[in-house]
Amino acid sequence: MDYLKTVVPSQLIGERGSNLVVINPGSANVRIGLASQQVPFNIPHCIVRNVKGLDEGMRRAVKDQMLNSQATPAQQLEREKAYDIIASLLKIPFLDEEAANNNFPRTIGRIDGYMPHSNRNDSTFTWTTVMERNPISSSVIEDTQKDSLETTSGHGKEPSSEEYKFKEFICGEDALRISPVEPYCLCRPIRRGHFNVSQHYPSQQVCEDLYTIWDWILIEKLHIQPSDRNMYSAILVLPETFDNREIKEMLSIVLRDLRFSTAVVHQEGLAAAFGNGLSTACVVNIGAHITTITCVEDGVALPSTSMTLPYGGEDISRCLLWVQRHHQTWPSIQTDPMGKPIDMLMLNKIKESYCQIREGEFDAVAVVHSYEQDRPVGSHKTRLSSLNVPPMGLFYPTLFVKEEYPPPPRSWFHDYEDMLEDTWHMEFSRRPDMPDGLYMTSNGAFSMWENYPVFPTRSKKEENVGLAEAISSSILSTGRIDLQRKLFSSIQLIGGVALTAGLVGTVEERVLHAIPSNEAIDTVEVLQSRSDPQFVSWKGGAILGILDFGREAWIHREDWIRNGIPIGSGRKYKDSYFLQAQAMCYYNS
Structure with missing residues (x-):
C-alpha cells in the first residue's frame, strides 16, 4: 500500500496493465481490451453459425428470435399519444396535423441541422464473405492448379466446391452483415440485460457462444493465444442486471474455458464512477437494450437504489424508423431491423449522426441504404423528419414498442430471483475437459458456487417509467437529504446514447421537475464525462484492476475449479477515498 501511494500512474499501467484483460459485456456490444489501452475494442456481441452445424431446435429458435412482432392496437394508440405530448413540448405539429399537411413528398432543400460527425452519411455496409479456403484440399488444389495453368490461357477460374467451404462461425460486426440468403443463423447470447435463455436456446449453448465470441476476440484482436493466458488476469x-448464476457462469468461462490465471468481478456502475474519478455519483447507463441507474456513495454501490428500465439506444433507432414511415419520408424499401441486422446497423448510424433533442421542427437530408437479397446495395437520398422526437422516448417510453422479439415460451427470469430453477433441474452431460468439482449435478448445484456472494440485491425492474422519474426515485430512495443533494448534483450519463446532443440539458430540466415539491432539492446537475461515455465503465474497471490487484477479491483459477470460494468480507472498498485519489491521478498526469 505504501508503494501505491508513491508510484506514478503511468508506471502502474506499464507494470500491471499489460497483463490485465478488461471484459465489459453488454446486450448488444462487448468491450474488451488490455488495461494499458486507452480504449477497448467495441464489438457487436453476437455470433452466426452455419446451419448445418445446428440441430433443428436451435435453428428454429434463432429464426423465432428474428420475427418482428408488430405493435398491438393498444401499443400503437399509446405510442401516438406519446408522440403528441412530445410534439407539444418541442413545439412541432402533432401526428394528425402533420399527416393532414403532408399530401405530397418532401423536397430536398437547405439544411441547418446539427452535424456531430464528419461521416454523417456513411451508413453503407457491405455483405460479409462467408467462404474460406478448405485446408484439407489445399495441397491437392495447388497441384491441380499447376497442371491447369498451361491450359487455361490466363483466364480466371471459378473456385470449386472442394477448394472453398462455409466458415463454421463468424463473430462481431461481420456476423451482422451476412446476407439472408446465406445458410447462417444469428445468435445473441445476451438480450435485454440477461442471458438470452429460451426453450430452444439453452443456457449451455448461451455459454458456449459467449466463450466462442470472447475467445475469438482474444485471438484475433488482442493476439493472446490460449497457451499464453495463464500469464494474464x-x-x-x-451490469447490475445479471443474477448470481449468470455471473458465476461468466466466471467459469473466464477461468475454466478461457484459462485466465485469476479474475475479479466489478459492478458496472461502480466502475463508471471510478472511471470518471468520482467517489459519489448517480450513474445512469443508457445501453442498447436497457437503461440502468445505480447510486454510488464513497466508492460503494448502494443496491437499494438500482433500477432497470427496459429500453435503450436500439429502441430509439427503431422509433426513428417508425416516425419516418408515419411521415412517409422513408423510401419504399424493405427495411427490417429485426429480420436483417444490417438494417439495424444502418439505423444506428443514422440515429448517431442526426438525432438530437431540440425545440422546433428538425429535419435533415440523409442517404438511406437498401439491402435486398441478390441485389447491389441501393442508395436513396431523402429528407428525414422529426429527428428530435425519437430520443424523447427516454422520457416517454410508451413511444417505444419495447419488445420486437416474441416472448420466450415461458418465463425464464423473475425480478428478484436467479435464473428460473426449472432450467437447472436437468442432467447435463459432463464436458470431457471439465475438471472435478465443476459440473452440474442432478439437483442443479455447483459445488464451489454455494458460498460465493456477488451482488446482494438485484436491480428493480420498471416497465413504463420515464428516465427522469426513475433517476429521481433512485436518488430519493437513499432517504438522507445530504446524500440526496449530493447525488442530484452528481448525475453521470454513460453509454452511447449519452452523446446525444441536447440530452444533458433535458435530463437536468426534467429531473428537477420530477422531484416532489415537498423535497428540499433545488439543484440538478449532470457532470461532464472525463472520457468517452461509451467506454467509461471499461476504463474504470481497468483502473480498479490496476489499483486493486492482488487483494482478496481476486479469484485464482485453481481455487475456482477445485476448492470453492470462501465467503468474502462485506464492503470491498473500505479505503475508497484512497482509491478515489489514485484514480484522479490518471486524469492529472
Whole structure:
C-alpha cells in the first residue's frame, strides 16, 4: 500500500496493465481490451453459425428470435399519444396535423441541422464473405492448379466446391452483415440485460457462444493465444442486471474455458464512477437494450437504489424508423431491423449522426441504404423528419414498442430471483475437459458456487417509467437529504446514447421537475464525462484492476475449479477515498 501511494500512474499501467484483460459485456456490444489501452475494442456481441452445424431446435429458435412482432392496437394508440405530448413540448405539429399537411413528398432543400460527425452519411455496409479456403484440399488444389495453368490461357477460374467451404462461425460486426440468403443463423447470447435463455436456446449453448465470441476476440484482436493466458488476469465489469448464476457462469468461462490465471468481478456502475474519478455519483447507463441507474456513495454501490428500465439506444433507432414511415419520408424499401441486422446497423448510424433533442421542427437530408437479397446495395437520398422526437422516448417510453422479439415460451427470469430453477433441474452431460468439482449435478448445484456472494440485491425492474422519474426515485430512495443533494448534483450519463446532443440539458430540466415539491432539492446537475461515455465503465474497471490487484477479491483459477470460494468480507472498498485519489491521478498526469 505504501508503494501505491508513491508510484506514478503511468508506471502502474506499464507494470500491471499489460497483463490485465478488461471484459465489459453488454446486450448488444462487448468491450474488451488490455488495461494499458486507452480504449477497448467495441464489438457487436453476437455470433452466426452455419446451419448445418445446428440441430433443428436451435435453428428454429434463432429464426423465432428474428420475427418482428408488430405493435398491438393498444401499443400503437399509446405510442401516438406519446408522440403528441412530445410534439407539444418541442413545439412541432402533432401526428394528425402533420399527416393532414403532408399530401405530397418532401423536397430536398437547405439544411441547418446539427452535424456531430464528419461521416454523417456513411451508413453503407457491405455483405460479409462467408467462404474460406478448405485446408484439407489445399495441397491437392495447388497441384491441380499447376497442371491447369498451361491450359487455361490466363483466364480466371471459378473456385470449386472442394477448394472453398462455409466458415463454421463468424463473430462481431461481420456476423451482422451476412446476407439472408446465406445458410447462417444469428445468435445473441445476451438480450435485454440477461442471458438470452429460451426453450430452444439453452443456457449451455448461451455459454458456449459467449466463450466462442470472447475467445475469438482474444485471438484475433488482442493476439493472446490460449497457451499464453495463464500469464494474464481478467477483470469482469458486469451490469447490475445479471443474477448470481449468470455471473458465476461468466466466471467459469473466464477461468475454466478461457484459462485466465485469476479474475475479479466489478459492478458496472461502480466502475463508471471510478472511471470518471468520482467517489459519489448517480450513474445512469443508457445501453442498447436497457437503461440502468445505480447510486454510488464513497466508492460503494448502494443496491437499494438500482433500477432497470427496459429500453435503450436500439429502441430509439427503431422509433426513428417508425416516425419516418408515419411521415412517409422513408423510401419504399424493405427495411427490417429485426429480420436483417444490417438494417439495424444502418439505423444506428443514422440515429448517431442526426438525432438530437431540440425545440422546433428538425429535419435533415440523409442517404438511406437498401439491402435486398441478390441485389447491389441501393442508395436513396431523402429528407428525414422529426429527428428530435425519437430520443424523447427516454422520457416517454410508451413511444417505444419495447419488445420486437416474441416472448420466450415461458418465463425464464423473475425480478428478484436467479435464473428460473426449472432450467437447472436437468442432467447435463459432463464436458470431457471439465475438471472435478465443476459440473452440474442432478439437483442443479455447483459445488464451489454455494458460498460465493456477488451482488446482494438485484436491480428493480420498471416497465413504463420515464428516465427522469426513475433517476429521481433512485436518488430519493437513499432517504438522507445530504446524500440526496449530493447525488442530484452528481448525475453521470454513460453509454452511447449519452452523446446525444441536447440530452444533458433535458435530463437536468426534467429531473428537477420530477422531484416532489415537498423535497428540499433545488439543484440538478449532470457532470461532464472525463472520457468517452461509451467506454467509461471499461476504463474504470481497468483502473480498479490496476489499483486493486492482488487483494482478496481476486479469484485464482485453481481455487475456482477445485476448492470453492470462501465467503468474502462485506464492503470491498473500505479505503475508497484512497482509491478515489489514485484514480484522479490518471486524469492529472
